[in-house]
Amino acid sequence: MDQVRDPARAYLELEGVRVWAPDRSELLRDVTWRVRPGEHWALLGPNGAGKTTLLSMAGARRHPSAGVVRVLGERLGKVDMRELRRLIGVVDPALRMPDELTAEAVVLTGATGSVQPLWERYGPPERARARELLELMGCAHLGARRVGTCSQGERGRVRIARALMPSPRLLLLDEPARGLDLAARELLLAGGEVVAAGEVGAALTGEAVSACFGLAVEVRRHDGRWLASMSGGGAACLAGPPRHVVG
Numbered sequence: 001m002d003q004v005r006d007p008a009r010a011y012l013e014l015e016g017v018r019v020w021a022p023d024r025s026e027l028l029r030d031v032t033w034r035v036r037p038g039e040h041w042a043l044l045g046p047n048g049a050g051k052t053t054l055l056s057m058a059g060a061r062r063h064p065s066a067g068v069v070r071v072l073g074e075r076l077g078k079v080d081m082r083e084l085r086r087l088i089g090v091v092d093p094a095l096r097m098p099d100e101l102t103a104e105a106v107v108l109t110g111a112t113g114s115v116q117p118l119w120e121r122y123g124p125p126e127r128a129r130a131r132e133l134l135e136l137m138g139c140a141h142l143g144a145r146r147v148g149t150c151s152q153g154e155r156g157r158v159r160i161a162r163a164l165m166p167s168p169r170l171l172l173l174d175e176p177a178r179g180l181d182l183a184a185r186e187l188l189l190a191g192g193e194v195v196a197a198g199e200v201g202a203a204l205t206g207e208a209v210s211a212c213f214g215l216a217v218e219v220r221r222h223d224g225r226w227l228a229s230m231s232g233g234g235a236a237c238l239a240g241p242p243r244h245v246v247g
Contacts (some may be wrong), residue, residue, distance in 0.1 A: 009073065010034050011170050012058050017067035019053055019192075027053045027191040031067075046213050049193040052174055059172050060084040072169055085114070091159045091170030099148025103139065103158045106131050106147055110165030126165075134160035 012035035019028040028050045034039055043051045056062040057069050060081045069076045074084055089110075096115060097106050105117050107130040112118045134140045137157040147155060163171060196208035210230060211216045219228050 010036050010070070011072055013070040013185075014054075014064075015068040017057070017064045017069060019050070019057075019062075020065045022146075025105070026192055028064075031192075031194055035195075044209075044212060048191075055174050056174050058170070059088050059090045070133045085170045086166070089163030089166065089171040091156075091163045091171070091173040093156070093159070093174060095159060097155065097158070099146060101147055102144050103134060103142040103147055103150065103161075104144065106158055107133055107161045107165055110162035111165075129165065130161070133164050134158070136164075137161045166193075167211070171203075 012033070014031055014033040017028060017031045017033075018026065020026045031050075031054065033054075043054065045051050052137065053062070057064060057076065060071050060079075061074065063069070063076050067199060072087055098116065101109075101117070104127070108122050108126060109117055111126050111129075112121050116187060131140065131143060134143050137153055137160055139157045139161075142150060142154055142158065147158060150158065160173070163173075195212045196203040196205070204219055204226065206217055206219045209219050215230060217228055219226065219229060221227070
C-alpha cells in the first residue's frame with residue numbers, strides 16, 4: 001500500500017460503530033469519529049469505557065461488530081490489515097520491551113515491527129534515525145542504557161520514538177498518561193458512548209467530565225492550562241492547553 005486513498009478527506013473515520021463481546025455485552029455503542037490530517041486527539045474516559053477497543057480498530061487490529069471503519073482511506077474488512085498496519089505507529093504500554101535491550105535497540109525494532117532486533121536489517125540510516133528520534137523525545141542520553149533500568153516515563157518516550165521509526169502516517173498512543181501528555185483534541189467516553197463533542201471550550205466542561213467519570217468534577221482554565229478538581233476539594237491536575245475536545 002504505497003498510496004493512501006483520498007488522504008485529504010480523513011485519516012480515520014468511524015461511522016455508527018458498535019462493538020460487542022462474545023457474550024453480547026456491548027463495548028462500544030454508536031460511535032462516530034473523524035480524524036483529519038494534521039489533527040491531534042486524546043481519548044478520555046474511565047477504565048472500561050472502550051478507549052483501547054476504539055484504538056484497536058484505529059490501529060487496524062480489530063473489526064467493528066457493526067458500522068463502518070476506514071483507516072487511511074481503507075475500509076476494514078476490504079483491505080489487507082497487515083499491510084495497513086505498516087503505515088500506523090502504535091504506542092502501547094503493554095508492548096514487551098526486553099529488559100536487556102538498549103533504548104536505541106528498542107527504537108530500531110520499530111523499523112521492522114519486531115520485538116527483538118533484526119540487526120541485518122539496520123544500516124547507518126536506520127541507526128542515525130533512531131538516535132535522532134531519541135533526541136526528539138528528549139531522551140538521547142538513554143541510547144546506550146538498558147530499558148530495564150529506565151523509569152516508566154522514560155520507557156514511554158522510548159515507545160513513542162519506536163513508533164515513529166517507520167515514519168507512520170497515523171500515530172496512536174494507548175494510555176499516554178502513563179508516560180507523556182497528549183494535548184490538542186480530546187474524546188470523552190463513558191460506558192462505550194460518546195459524552196460530548198466540539199471545541200475544547202464548549203466540550204471540556206465540568207458537566208461533561210463529571211458524566212464521563214461518574215464523579216463531581218470542576219474544570220477551569222488557569223494561565224492557559226486546564227485544571228480539573230473534585231467538587232468540594234480533593235486532588236487536582238493540570239494539563240497543557242488543548243485546542244479542541246469531543247466527548
